[in-house]
Amino acid sequence: MSTLHIFSKPLNYYSANQLENLILSGDKVLLVGDACFAKKQFRQFADTLLILEQDAQVRAIKLADNDKAISYEDFMALTLSTNQSITW
């Protein structure tokens, strides 16, 4: 029973206090768009952050060892392998 959480903006665009209580350890956290700039801020929600590779690349973002770069095919597969997705 895992949920896919999709973020497209840095953390200050969201009500952080609520998020930390609604993202569980088995959940997946995917950063797309400008959220890729804010990996450090989102690290609290998941040990491994999924990062849409193209979006990170155009923003000149270096990935860390515990980041997982994914393609659009992976993104699509993720929506199928999780039970529900939330675009925050």
Add this chain to the structure above:
Amino acid sequence: MSTLHIFSKPLNYYSANQLENLILSGDKVLLVGDACFAKKQFRQFADTLLILEQDAQVRAIKLADNDKAISYEDFMALTLSTNQSITW
């Protein structure tokens, strides 16, 4: 040299950390629209909060002794009596 700070949304819509450093004690803080719901959150920025009366009224918001209800005429006059306004 005072600045008029205008807010129309609750505080979580803004980067709070930055605001507390840019609003000075002589400045005026005006709440309009949905910011009127969040008087408590904005109190940290000014002892006396200015509140657009009509917007507070339709939202069934009770004003405290240290709130100052103002009309549109007052709002306009405020923009003239301060040096600059910032709509956050």
Add this chain to the structure above:
Amino acid sequence: MARFVLSLHTPPSDHDTTQRIVKFANACLAQGHTIDAIFLYQQGIYHASTHFDLSSDELQISALWQQLADQKLNLMLCVTAAQKRGLDIKNTGVFKVAGLAEFAMLASDADKWVQFK
């Protein structure tokens, strides 16, 4: 008497901001101040659409702007903002298509610029 310019940055679906800028403008006029321009920028440009279809219990967007136009208020919209956002710039109702430079010159001469969003 002071000279104002007002700019509107939110789309017409933000009824709350819309009523506020209109009431503010009316307060300025009632006190004998001058409004050199109301300028639509960013998502605000959609206010210049002529295709609203709102039920009678909704804020009547077009009628509000018409009422300000009737008072000879200079209602402008930014042409490049509009072109990028798909507004039909040949049909902008009471709003006049203008360049950003036109607004910047008016703002430079005004005593106050108040943003609404």
Add this chain to the structure above:
Amino acid sequence: MARFVLSLHTPPSDHDTTQRIVKFANACLAQGHTIDAIFLYQQGIYHASTHFDLSSDELQISALWQQLADQKLNLMLCVTAAQKRGLDIKNTGVFKVAGLAEFAMLASDADKWVQFK
């Protein structure tokens, strides 16, 4: 093979979200999945405008949607969202004017609904 519906909530000036939903849709189609609808809701309805005027180095909004329409993808927009926002619902290009109920039925039958915003 799975069945998707996608919804778009941001205006066409959000180029980044626009490229993302289009790329996601293309990835679904390339993998042989079905997209029952792409649905424009909230500010997303402005994507159905036929009046974009974008320079050649900009994301070509209309061409992207045309390319999806050419693949027989069902492109829909919410009529009440459009009417309130001043979109001309008689000219919506490759997008079909639809009620919210139509989309809700498609979403109910789909395996996945992915929101883009």
Add this chain to the structure above:
Amino acid sequence: MINVLVMSQCSPFDDLNIRDALDMTLIFAAVDQNVSWLFSGPAVLALKKHQQPNNIGLKDFFKNIKTLEIYDVENIFVCEKSLLDYGLNKHDLLIEAKALNFSQQQTLIKAQQHVVNL
């Protein structure tokens, strides 16, 4: 029948977000799905009693929120913490809504096929 959750996190007069969420909730009920609506953050203020937006020319959509009961939409939830944040208790609300703590909100989310954030 599937489970659909509509989440609202915007303040009441922030664009048409709350009204869009209301329409979405009503339509899923109309097409016979098991729809829930969860209010959190400033969205809980959309359930606050005695508001009169028609006094400034805005549509009184609070009347429409009340029709949820008529249309048998019963799964209305509010974030307990957010009620506290905005100084509201259950008696201040327009309609009956179940206050959920975070763990209950997690359970609600996990039970859904679709979650939409409006």
Add this chain to the structure above:
Amino acid sequence: MINVLVMSQCSPFDDLNIRDALDMTLIFAAVDQNVSWLFSGPAVLALKKHQQPNNIGLKDFFKNIKTLEIYDVENIFVCEKSLLDYGLNKHDLLIEAKALNFSQQQTLIKAQQHVVNL
């Protein structure tokens, strides 16, 4: 000549906000006003080097930001704290920008006739 401050607080690809701010800054320079542009929060990322949005079909507006120097727009400021928050230092920036602490930002604001937040 008046002092106009353009403030940016949005992330680089959040709608057209940064580009709208760029247009506003350039136009005030063009009509011979003393314009300043202050980046804070995620907006500082709009000054980050080596970004290539054209790889995903988006306009490379970073090229346009570089033209500020050509048009003699010299008052480009960044919030020192925000640079820190996003792990940037001055060498990571596209153009020369003065890092300001909060008290310097206050002084900048107080010197303006108009402040616009885009």
